[in-house]
Amino acid sequence: MAEQEKRMPEIGSIVAFANKTGRYAGEVMETNGSRVLVKTLAVLKHPEQGDLHHPYDPDVPMFHERRAMSYTEKTYVPLGDIGPFRGEVPDYKASLMDALRAELEGLDRLRRWTERGMDNLRQLEKEY
Structure with a gap:
């Protein structure tokens, strides 16, 4: 409990925080026990898309859009x-x-990695 009190940010301070799969910079508005009310000021990492329980699976029943x-x-x-x-x-x-x-760049890199891996596997399939 004492450790939580030491880490408690001051009202008005600027912090980095995670929310769902995104990361943000924001201003502390109030503290409430183990929770802090934060006002979003900037986006540090955009939230990920898709089903978090089945990462990189495009064939899920609900592919989530996260703003x-x-x-x-x-x-x-x-x-x-x-x-x-x-x-x-x-x-x-x-x-x-x-x-x-x-x-977008991360997803493009993953797409290109997938294509190259598939090309390699197709070549190996011919050799096997």
């Missing part, structure tokens, strides 16, 4: 999902687009 939190959207975050934020908070819209592009 990033909106500018100034408030949410309660468990204390364990909050950490220090260092540096200057980026502009929300610019950070959103940077995070979206990074997520």
